[in-house]
Amino acid sequence: MTTETRIGSGGHSASRAHVKAAGWGKGLSILTRITVMALRHPWQSALAIGATFIASGFQLMIPQLLGRAIDEAQGIGAGGSAGAVAQDALLVTALLLLGASILRGLFTMVQNYYSEAVGHHIGYELRLACYEKIQRLSFSFHDSVHSGDLITIGLLDLEGVRMYFSTALVRMIFLSVLIGLGAYLLLSTDVVLGLLALSFVPFVGWRSSVTQLRLRATWLDLQERLQVLTRVMEENLGGIRVVRAFAAQDHELEKFDAASRSALELAHQRVGIRVANTSAMTLSFFAAMGLVLFVGGGKVMAGEITVGTLASFLTFMTILQMPVRQLGLMVNAFARASTCGARLFGLLDLDVAVKDEPNAAPLHLGEGTLRFENVGFAYPASPENPVLEGVSFEAKRGETIGIVGPPGSGKSTIAHLIPRFYDVTAGRITLDGQDIRSVTLKSLRRSVVVVQQDSFLFTTTIENNIAYGDPWAKEVQIARASESAQLHNYVLGLPASYGTVVGERGVSLSGGQRQRLSIARAVMLKPAVMVFDDSTAAIDAATEQRIRYAMRRYASERVTIIVAHRLSSLMHADRILFVEDGRIVEQGTHAELLAENGRYRALYDLQVRPGDDALTG
């Protein structure tokens, strides 16, 4: 089975242009899989495919009927030239033609509608599956994959798969019936003329396929160049102060021009590819028509065929022209579905690394003791470089543990292991004696809440953001949590107070305000283990102290773990662990560690320089 991280190895989207259809066998199995998804909507698929056959049948009747009408108008055919009979014959043909036209229209509508409907249903199912998968895949996966790539899979690749049924499969059936039946009818009428009439089909079909595939390749290339251009513009506008400060407008315009020129060049090239081929295809079609006219004209004069037959040949050709020219689109749709499908199904088929064991039971909380027993951890991407080794400690309810260490020492990793964002690779972590891997994730994550370093704001109101983990919460609960996190007064000052929309498209909050919001979010949940993962770095010491004070009354009911690099955040802890290179190298209370005169002491001296008493406050 594919491991989670595998998909990330493709790197960012630059590699997309070079993705080739992954071999015929693989491509075929992907297309089969999409086809099976389509057939799970049996009625709609049947209607789409059935209507396709009928519509192309009526389509083919029209040239025949036109030919017949022309002959009848000249007195050739069933009624001979006898006036009234011939008139009646014309009326019958006209009515048949009208009927055929209407039915062709109706069945084409059914064909198009249902083939699109099947596509939309597949799209819907895949969208849900994709969403669910992305939500469940664990942190190690998300660490290894560029979020832009996931969005591309979830939007563009999904679109490629969705379009498969209508633009590839049904179109192929339509074309096969139309060309096959049409060829049969033409050839059975007149072999030479039939061959001439169909002579443009292979050339146009081939050119159109080649062109579409080339256009697709250059399109991907163009997207990349446009992305560079976008980046140049975005960075320029975002960093406009830097640009102005350095008076670098000319330099920026040069960058813009370089990116713009390279994209424009390719855009021109694409126009060239497209035009050369469409013109050639038109020419070959008309050349074939000219031949049919010439040879057919001769045959009419020789009395071998009637004018009506010749006209029906010519009409056939006009009817065939459009679908044949679109053959390339169909080929392209197949190619697109198979590459897009490979990526999309690659994602959907991933195994979730962190998941419930088959017989996982809900966590049973008793006295609330958290234990690390000889825990080791290495990221899946580099198993040979352990981030943590032999970490053991115990925290009882009501205790606060501080974890400190230089950047990259592994202190944040400890925080991430407790709610199983990652699974330990050695040793075990227990809560009240239960290995956290043996309990359900749901129950674990409702008991262990991490206030994360990077506080993500959802684009919704402040109250909904605070109530993110408990969306049934009452207003009072939200206000209370927000008070503990020292956010309440700030929120009341906002235009719509708790109803103010924040996030990407709302009011922007400062780093400290965001962190306070995510603390409020965690407080709402009254967890048994609360972990602060360097989540007060942007909050000033005084406010932090007030938060700590406000939370004191809950602290006795839970284990609190504080990971931080600012000593004032954690020196009040019952125990402080100093982590370096993935190991606990010193532990004890603030006073004990200072007395030890080791690394903790050195860090303390670094932070609290002589005379700088602000940090000790």
Next chain:
Amino acid sequence: MAEELETERADVRDDGRRPPRAVVGSHRIEEEIFGKVFDKNIIARIWEFVRPYRKQVALAVVAVLVFTAMQLAIPLIIRYAIDHGMQPGGSRTALLYAILAFGFAILINFAASYAQETLVGNVAEDVLFDIRRAMFSHLQYVSLSFMDKTEVGRLMSRLQGDVNSMQEFLETSVLSVGDITLLIGIVVVMLYLDFGLGLLTLSALPVLFIVRIFWLPRARKSFMAAHETNSVASGALAEAIHGVRAVQGMDRQSVNFNLFDDKATANLKTHLTAARFAQVMVPIVDSLTGVAMALVIVVGGARVLNQALDVGVMVAFLFYIQRFFDPIRSLTLQYSVMQRAMASGQRLTDVLDVRIDIKDKPDAKVLSSDMDGSVEFRDVVFGYNPKHPVLKHVSFKVNPGETVALVGPTGSGKSSCMSLIHRFYEVQQGAVLVGGHDVRDLTQDSLGRQIAMVLQEPFLFTGTVLENIRYHKTDATRDEVIAAAKTVGAHDFILRMPDGYDSILGQRGGNLSLGQRQLISFARALVADAKILVLDEATANIDSYTEMLIQKALVKLLEGRTGLVIAHRLATIREADRIIVLQNGELIESGNHGELMRNEKLYSKLYNLNYASFDDIPDEVVEEAAHHGAT
């Protein structure tokens, strides 16, 4: 017991009710998509961009007309071949002439279609890129107050979406010329071939026209709804991807899935409705085609039988009928394109018309690099909104080589001072002098060269470390860059990066820590080698190890330069030669640390509160201190 309660916490209840506070994805506020169909002013503005290509456009229009003429001619040639070459008594030569004419027509057709598509395609691309460049270069000089007010995302959608709809507009407008000519041509030729039959057949046209007029607004509404639900669902997916860590941490997966299902279902439904609207036109057009053909067969056929009409004319009619509805179909679609283009054009001209407030005077002087490096504020009054001044009669002078710390609570006007030195904005009263010259008398370019600026949130560009450090001085040698990096203490971590100085930085330096980015921006300022350094110290907490490097680097950076620092750290403030304390836009005291402490005004009060930085101090505390300070 607590456990059961918690399990119920987030989930959808049995009765299917969704949690009241749970939402996924946000509703995007869409902009006006359609404008007037035709707006003279906008067309005139667009024409400015097309004008350089007017020869190509004229040629393209000619090519379109020729192409259309050939489309009209082909059925006529077929008619000639039938009536003169294939009828009893017809001659072989007539057929041969017809074939020659046909061959000639298709070659011209080939040339015309080639010319038309190439010209239109290329000109549309050129104009698109030209408009984009005009906007982009305009944005480089518009006042920062405009940039402050406008989100980057909004500008990007001008530079991309709106510009693209202009391209679409240009392409279709040339093609519309072809469609209109084809329509008129078919009508004329049919009436010419046989007036009565022509009139009869053409009666189907207005029917389609009327149907389209009723259909279009409804159909468009359904297409818009589909588009809308699509972007909502996509937004929700993007949110799930970006916020996945918060989602999992808060165990919101099940709730979110249900909510997303609602959005995906809405998306499915609106798409099915839109598909119904799109497809319902198919049988209508086909039926009308059928009616027209049946009329030709019954009426025309009878006349052919009576020898009143050549059979070739009947054939030609049948050919025209099959092409007949295409122009109407595409013309009605182009109607929407036009409307979209007018709305986009309006937004584009809005951007292009933003005034450039700050320009070099015609006789602006170049600030020479041997100026003394002094900075002076003389009775400066300034406000982003002139009615609400942020700086009120502020005067101070920074002597060459001096380091001055600007201190004051949030909103006191520190950042505005910084922007004014650079002439990002224009003062309302008073003057800002650099090197003894009013900044308004200097060229902006030379001013920028003498002032290096380090922003609080260091902004790095995608590119190598090397390129970033020599951002301003692109001709700086590698050695100069390395020397600068060593001076600020960035050399070691740069070397530890995979490709050293040639390592590519992610978007906005994403693969570096804040402290590291800060150091690189220090090196960048050092390479710029300006006389004056303006620096906004980072407020965010940086780990102590990097912090130490930064403090050391700062000392190096300020060596031999005039420094104006918006200081947040007490350590930096204390070491400054002079401290200027601002509050509510007024300079309330200045002096060195010792002097200010003796002064016992705001500074000493705030200092004695023992906050890590002055920005952290809650407003009410500042108010109180100010009050005490004043008394």
